[in-house]
Amino acid sequence: MPRPRLLARFGELAVEGAGLLVAVPLWVWWAVWKGGYPATVFLVAIGYLALAAAAVYLFAPRPRLGGASAWALGALAALSAWTLVSLLWADDRGAAEVASARQVLLLASFALPVLWPPTARALLAGVAAVPLVALCGAVSALGGALADAGTLVDGRLAGPTGYANASAALMAIGILPALVLGSRREIAIPLRALSLAAAGALLGTFVLTQSRGGLGALALVLLLAFLFVPGRLRLLIPVALLAVAVGAALDPLLEVRSAAVEGGDVEASLREAIAALLTSTLVLAAIAAVYAVVDSRIEVGAKTVRRASAAVAVALGGMALFAAVALLASGPDVGGWVSDRAEDFKTPDYAQLESEPSRFTGDLGSNRYDYWRVSVDVFAEEPLTGSGAGNFIAPYLERRQGEKSTIYAHSIWLGSLAELGAAGLLALVGFVVALSVALARAARRLGSGRWIVVAAALPLAYVLVHGSFDWITAFPVVSVPALALAGAAAGVLRTGNGSPAPGRQSASLAVVLALALATVLAAPLLVAARLSDRGATTWPANPSRAIADLERAADLDPLAAAPYVRLGVVAIELDRPALARRAFDSALQRDESAWYPELQLGLVAAEAGHRERALSHLEVALARNPREPEARFALRSVREGRAPDPRAVQRHVLESGD
Numbered sequence: 001m002p003r004p005r006l007l008a009r010f011g012e013l014a015v016e017g018a019g020l021l022v023a024v025p026l027w028v029w030w031a032v033w034k035g036g037y038p039a040t041v042f043l044v045a046i047g048y049l050a051l052a053a054a055a056v057y058l059f060a061p062r063p064r065l066g067g068a069s070a071w072a073l074g075a076l077a078a079l080s081a082w083t084l085v086s087l088l089w090a091d092d093r094g095a096a097e098v099a100s101a102r103q104v105l106l107l108a109s110f111a112l113p114v115l116w117p118p119t120a121r122a123l124l125a126g127v128a129a130v131p132l133v134a135l136c137g138a139v140s141a142l143g144g145a146l147a148d149a150g151t152l153v154d155g156r157l158a159g160p161t162g163y164a165n166a167s168a169a170l171m172a173i174g175i176l177p178a179l180v181l182g183s184r185r186e187i188a189i190p191l192r193a194l195s196l197a198a199a200g201a202l203l204g205t206f207v208l209t210q211s212r213g214g215l216g217a218l219a220l221v222l223l224l225a226f227l228f229v230p231g232r233l234r235l236l237i238p239v240a241l242l243a244v245a246v247g248a249a250l251d252p253l254l255e256v257r258s259a260a261v262e263g264g265d266v267e268a269s270l271r272e273a274i275a276a277l278l279t280s281t282l283v284l285a286a287i288a289a290v291y292a293v294v295d296s297r298i299e300v301g302a303k304t305v306r307r308a309s310a311a312v313a314v315a316l317g318g319m320a321l322f323a324a325v326a327l328l329a330s331g332p333d334v335g336g337w338v339s340d341r342a343e344d345f346k347t348p349d350y351a352q353l354e355s356e357p358s359r360f361t362g363d364l365g366s367n368r369y370d371y372w373r374v375s376v377d378v379f380a381e382e383p384l385t386g387s388g389a390g391n392f393i394a395p396y397l398e399r400r401q402g403e404k405s406t407i408y409a410h411s412i413w414l415g416s417l418a419e420l421g422a423a424g425l426l427a428l429v430g431f432v433v434a435l436s437v438a439l440a441r442a443a444r445r446l447g448s449g450r451w452i453v454v455a456a457a458l459p460l461a462y463v464l465v466h467g468s469f470d471w472i473t474a475f476p477v478v479s480v481p482a483l484a485l486a487g488a489a490a491g492v493l494r495t496g497n498g499s500p501a502p503g504r505q506s507a508s509l510a511v512v513l514a515l516a517l518a519t520v521l522a523a524p525l526l527v528a529a530r531l532s533d534r535g536a537t538t539w540p541a542n543p544s545r546a547i548a549d550l551e552r553a554a555d556l557d558p559l560a561a562a563p564y565v566r567l568g569v570v571a572i573e574l575d576r577p578a579l580a581r582r583a584f585d586s587a588l589q590r591d592e593s594a595w596y597p598e599l600q601l602g603l604v605a606a607e608a609g610h611r612e613r614a615l616s617h618l619e620v621a622l623a624r625n626p627r628e629p630e631a632r633f634a635l636r637s638v639r640e641g642r643a644p645d646p647r648a649v650q651r652h653v654l655e656s657g658d
Helices: 003-016 024-032 039-059 067-088 093-115 120-147 164-183 189-209 212-228 232-248 250-262 266-297 302-329 334-346 350-355 368-381 393-399 412-466 476-490 505-538 543-556 562-573 577-590 596-607 611-624 629-639 646-656
Strands: none
Touching (some): 003 120, 024 039, 024 120, 039 093, 067 093, 093 505, 120 164, 120 189, 120 412, 120 476, 164 189, 164 212, 164 476, 189 212, 250 266, 368 393, 505 562, 543 562, 562 577, 629 646
């Protein structure tokens, strides 16, 4: 194809999918930089999307909006507004502020492709972009691990997000659409081969994360794909090829974790695993290319397809029946087994789990039962409003039964219930229901091309499933592409971008203006976050500048307690009790539920000889975090007439991660 014509085609595609494709550079950036999780990263994206929305509004064809898509957008906007309103009752308004900014990012990412819906071919380009984005993340993570095997966490690949389960989720949202693309005869043979090769590389990287929940979620959503993708039998061969290819490299991939746990050579194991994965990926690419060529030349009649479908259904049903009969005939105590697994889930033994050579064969133990129990308790206390967005940690520390701490409830549903109450959960459920209806209608509208809608919806299906028992949705690289693709699929057009619906232009203008306002509000928060990060890391080399940075950050973000807490931490390390006292007092004025400032105020008072004041602060700290050993130690020491060293206590707390 001549170069001018090729450029023209790309230009047409960019215009047709402007609302969706404009965000792809953000996805790539997040895939190689901490998943977009830090505030210093995702706050920039709000400004980027504001500029993108203004450009699309001015230069792209006018949008269309209606039906279930409009209801879905309205529900997500209501959820975002309620998140922002929760600043009024949240104890830690700084945390609520960050949660609100993240929610604005999600809303903007969904709104743009809904208001400026793509054509089917532009949506297909967006679907193809997700595996490439995930592949960028995989390459970044593997390269980083090769350079420094110390970045592995207990033998698990944590990169590129820094959290193994979120990294697994990034790989999974790339695997699912790649499998669909590799199975479709409508796709060019080279793209089919590359898609399946990418799926193989991503699945191998997924195994290195050792994410048990991610594996279960991937299996469940793959089953949904078989149920909803037209010509579902076409998925069987790509899935089989993928399983065989990754199976060939499975032992070296699992050996990385085993070496870390059993004291082996982790670096050598990692190199062998990556070499095996690269080899299996190249072989898979070649086999996939042959399969695509053969598949494109073989015509199968509708009657044969129906017979094959029936045969597969009978075979699978027979296998399930045989397994059930064999299970019953062997005489195991099914009820006892279920009871034991439930007990494992409620009473986790992390020491045993982390000592297992493979987490995939470990029990169901995790701290999630405790997180969810507290979520329900918090909702019972504040059923309408919840504790406020981002305000789960304080009630959890007060009520926890285990030793682990957390910022998140590890469930989008229970987290919404605890932090935003019934109103927040209702808005979330309303969004999912309306979007599901919109996707079903879009699939009917595309007819034979409805497989594109299903492929675009699979990443969000995965995020909803995995996010039901984890906090992966806090990572924009996982949640944003999934939301954007689903929003684009809900309003996908057969051709062109159509004409504006009467009275709907105001919605797009409102989004542009809202994002402009959000950018103005987010700018000082971004500067404050950067100053706070710099002050917290540079104080050993330049204490005066670090203190100035943290004080400036606190001025720029008048709701956040974090800059003052960090200032207090630095003051303790520098042995400046007066500054520490001022910083922690200021932190408590902004977050009345915090326990750590109370602890350090008590220690500083004890060191100054003010025993009664010290006891008062320490008793409050222990009441807010009853299972914190350093708080118990400090209170006991002061009662016995001793004054613990604030720096030693601080270092123990920071090392424990509480």
